[in-house]
Amino acid sequence: MLLLAASTAACGPLPRPFAHEKVNALVSDQRALAPLAVRRIDGAPGLAEALIQTLNQEDIAASPESAGDGFLSLSGKIRSENGTVQLIWQIIDGDGRMIGEFRQPLPPGSIDPARNPQFVQSATRAVIHALRGDDSGTRDLEAAPKVAVWTVKAPADFDGDALSRAMARALGLKGLAVVSGQAAFVVTGLLRIGPTTGGQAMVSIDWTVRDAKGHDLGTVSQSSPVAQERLLGPLAALLRDIAEAGADGIAEVIRSQRPQTPPEP
Incomplete structure (x- = not known):
């Protein structure tokens, strides 16, 4: 289980348990944004x-x-x-x-x-x-906030690119328009892996949401002990768990803000 907490400059702490909830999308057909x-x-x-x-x-x-x-x-x-x-x-x-x-x-x-x-x-x-x-x-796309997900900074032996793609997918299923160019919001991630103890390592990640001008809007933090074999084996399921757990908080931060002028590339 991944423990998750979110905080924003505007509305304070947003505790959120790890749960797979039904998609609350802005569009009726998720293929438009998947x-x-x-x-x-x-x-x-x-x-x-x-x-x-x-x-x-x-x-x-x-x-x-x-x-x-x-x-x-x-x-x-x-x-x-x-x-x-x-x-x-x-x-x-x-x-x-x-x-x-x-x-x-x-x-x-x-x-x-x-x-x-x-x-x-x-x-x-x-x-x-x-x-x-x-x-x-x-x-659909006009109604959906446009967000860019940058490559997650992670240890060299962890696939930060794949985690970024997993988060892009999770945010798309939340009804956000994930784009690769200019966007009103930018999501960055910093992942850390602690020492292994008893066959498990503490995995922590901070997702920071910024507006078009680079101002911090909020941070969604996750942490959980993860079995060493999950870190050494195929990561797809773990990446999906991390992304789905953090996407709700990120989407809430984004939707609480008014879109700004897209940043310069």
Whole structure:
């Protein structure tokens, strides 16, 4: 169990037990804000990376890897059918269900679709339509506070990047629009691991929320003894537990504030 406490400059301590609560989202369909893992495409080097960049510009939290079951997955396969070479895209949810599929003809003679801006933009629009519907999720995203999650500072043998992605996923499921560029709010994390005693080590993390001008709005602190084998083995479940435990407090800090002008990158 992770113990969690939050404090803000405005409203004082916010004690919060570790609990998996139902999502209290700003949007009716969580696919509009769910993080998206874009898989590399065989035969199209660099295309996944180019698509991640354009999706991030459209406020979709896309990355090369997932950090939990809440991530959606986008994969593509090149197929030749009836003399036409196509890229077949599929979007899969965390339970393995296909929630979207679309096909893109490859430009004639193309050997590097990643360098074709029109092709990348066409794929981006198709993904947005699959996730957000006809209105492209504009109303949902306008209502959702935009937040950037920076890489967690952690010991060298702990995957701070993966924890950042897990928190991005957890905040997305709370109805926040997690973006990679300018945002009204920035979340940073500092994780510490204490000495091992009796097969367990104390894991502590402070999540700090800042506004666009760099002012501290509040800190959500978590700590718990964690079995050594959990720290040495696959971290996905532990990262998900940490992120889900801290997301409520972070979301509360953010929603208690009025959005500011986005900071300079």
